[in-house]
Amino acid sequence: MIELPPFVIFYGAAIMVALLPHRLGQVILLATPLAGGLVLLGMTADAALQWNIMNLVLEPLRVDRLSLLFGYLFHIAAFLGVVFSLHLRDRLQSSASLLYAGSALGAVFAGDLLTLFFFWEILALTSAFLIFARKTERARRAGIRYLFIQVVSGGLLLAGTLMLYRESGSLAFNHIGLGTFASGLIFLAFGIKCAFPLLHNWLTDAYPEATVTGTVFLSAFTTKVAVYALARGFAGTEALVYIGAVMTCFPIFYAVIENDLRRVLAYSMINQIGFMVVGVGLGTALAVNGAIAHAFNEVIFKGLLMMSMGAVLYRTGKMNGSDLGGLYKSMPITTTLCIVGAASISAFPLFSGFVSKSMVMVAVLDEGHPVVWLALLFASAGVFHHAGIKIPFFAFFAHDSGIRTPEPPLNMLIAMSIAAILCVFIGSYPWLLYSLLPFEVNYVPFDRSHVLAQFQLLVFSAAAFAWLKISGIYPPELHATNIDVEWFYRRLAPRAVQRVGRLVSSTGDAAARALRGGNKALMRSVFRHYGPEGTLARTWPTGSMVLWVAVLLAASLVLYYL
């Protein structure tokens, strides 16, 4: 019985990768997820490690069926990511990737909220390096925004933890449930990382700006840790059902008009997480099983899609749908693998998405949420549309862009092939996955109604795409930046007001100007007070300092005499 927390292996390896020569580093990179996986296979669902420090009882390792499954998943994802990025000669990125994967493992095996918080923050920090590693000004800015939001999420988690500890005297991370202010803060912290609607923009903003290999890692861990945390702490919270339903639907519109294909995938990730959130919110055995199984599958097929787009970006340097097309002629293997991923995300029967998504859908109907069910149905059609068809179509088919590139390096092809094989294997033989789920599974995926319903959905969705495309209604792929809620903080409201204002009337325009002016004035005022030469920062004349002393003394005297 080895009770070694999995993150230890990854952290140790990350340090070695940072210090050792490149070749040796590659071996360690490959060996880490394998060694970690072996250790994990040796663990049973009751292993735990307690640590009495800081006058607190911390639990850096707590294994049960839920965390164990995520543990397996993250090892697989780390392995895929490592193989995909084996060609890299960037120590910072390689070691940040290992630290990132290790922190995700640390978070899912954390038995108490404080340990969870610790890994929550390290997760944020290390993942930001995968964005910075792109080394463009755009990526740097996106990375800063990303990091800031993630750190705020950590701050909320800590605040909630502190208050919860005060209330209950325990740090253990078990079911929390909404109800108190403290649990609300924790819920919000999880919600930010889980990309709840209106809190989601860090994801679509930053993921497409990361490096080719960085995005593959990013898409696997951060949000899945949040899904895990929700499943552990807030299973059965009804609000989640509705939040999840919104998450499945709204990204579709953005995904359809988006040009950057990796951003399309980022939107579709929110959509997929929506299914999981709905499942967690229902809280029944079938629903939670479905949510977890879907998280498992999503990491693999989204990883596959991200890898195939990464391969395209790596070879062509382009990621906009309008610049690509016709690549199937020179990248046939990548095209095929991408289509496997697309089929999986669209939940084609015999591909992995099908065996897990339908569990959530059935559970929704069982629990009597027909409206939510319809929303999910719409979302399923939408997924096929923007991820299943749009991604392969614009990248590899559509109009021929004339780009001719070789297939990506061998390691990329191997990583994609492994992912594709997993997609098909889980899709055709789901029982292995089912046996690992936290609750017992009585669900039969391949019965007539499920398969038929899904086929109808897919066929009609495909027909809709074809008709829209032929009749020219389909939104063309343009070089445009689409507005999303991140503009509230990226352009700090005035820009949005300005746009609405222009539509409404010229008075609106004036309002926008006023608001923009107000905003500038606010920044100016912050700078005036806090900037390097600001009131609070500059060197004061001695006389003014003494004045403050006098003021404080006078005030104290007055207050004491009162």
Place this chain on the structure above:
Amino acid sequence: MILSQLPALQVTLPLIAAPLCLLVRSGRAAWGIALFASAASFAVAVLLLSRVLDQGTLSYEFGGWAAPWGIEYRVDIVNVFVLFVVTAITTVVLFFANDSVRKEVDASRQSLFYTVWLLCLTGLVGLVMTGDAFNLFVFLEISSLSSYVLIAFGKDRRALTASYQYLVMGTIGATFVLIGVGLLYMMTGTLNMADLADRLPAVMATRTVRAALAFLVVGISLKLALFPLHLWLPNAYAFAPSAVTAFLAATATKVAFYVLLRFLFTVFGVTFAFEAMPLGIILAVLGAAAILSTSAVAIFQDDIKRMLAYSSVAQIGYMVLGLSMASVAGLTASILHLFNHALMKGGLFLALGCMAYRLGSVRLGALAGAGYRMPWTMGAFLVGGLSLIGIPLTAGFLSKWYLVQAALGQGWWPVLVVVIVGSLLAVVYVWRVVEMAYLRRPNDSDASAVREAPLSLLLPTWFLIGANLYFGIHTRLSVGIAGKAAAVLMGQSQ
């Protein structure tokens, strides 16, 4: 018995060593003497600490004159802990000073430098040890005057104006303390603190005593650099030699905080200071304002030393916030942060000293790419920064944890917000340095000659940084003693 003379030794060791430094005239020898003296006083402090833990409060009568007429040194768990911090820090920083000072101070003036250093140490140690209010003023002046000189040793000519401003402000502060002590003497006829505490309750209701409280609190707050009386501090820290900044940042404000604790809790008593007078709320507001305002200022600083100086003012805010709760839990958090902040700021300023040694500047722009050329130095800065932010497993986390628990315990919710926002602001200013050091390329080609700082600088730096990690995990010493000290201050017996 030599052991019974320990309290006297503690002060006289550095005091006698100081003129010796002046006599030898060689910088190196002076350094040796200074190091020996402070190591010896550290040893004395450790002995005192173990004796106090064994036997409780020690009292020492100078020259055999019994208190309240003679000068009494009273060593209890509160001040022996501060002594331990001060003497430990000065010893570690002196290890660092050898090479750093040789680079930053003229050879001809180095022996003078160490003389003043030891005088400053004498003043600080005396401030902590003494049980006599007037004697306290004398030591306050010794430590202040010598720290003005230490700051003026800075290479930058602006060090002179910074030191001058500090002199003016410090003198006003010391005068206020003297006025306060004078008023108390007027009302009670005694200067011994324990005796004052006995006699004050009878005359509490008088305006004179209230005025004394006001003068003392404002005077000490000046030395403490409590917002908004901190304005002298950023320049003083920024332009002083690296070693001096580390020394003063980790000890001088801590000692001033101790003096505030001593007056409020031992001399005036909790009932008077916090129940009859609205001191709790005043200090809480100023502490919170310090955390938020000066952290925000720190974000915009280009000079890292100045940035950390502002951050120090914010950290003082945390200590004052804990004090203002006037509860055992709050005081525990304060005293714990006193200790932890000495470790983190000491470590961080030493790391800055390493950068200054190799790069010649600690402006943000000079650090571009330093993370690859000076990995150990920047690593130290990073860990110290994490402790400053309050990441679990570092000492800084513990202080914030205890502070928030104390605040929530008495229903002070806003403190939680202040602490979290303060930490987020700290993330931003630490991040600016990390980004510059690790994610930017060096500006010029000749900078590639920059090497890692020498071992003589790195070892003391990492010693303090390592202490941050050690005390982030092992709490028996730090939290244990802080808790006991808080109980003593609140008048609960050990």
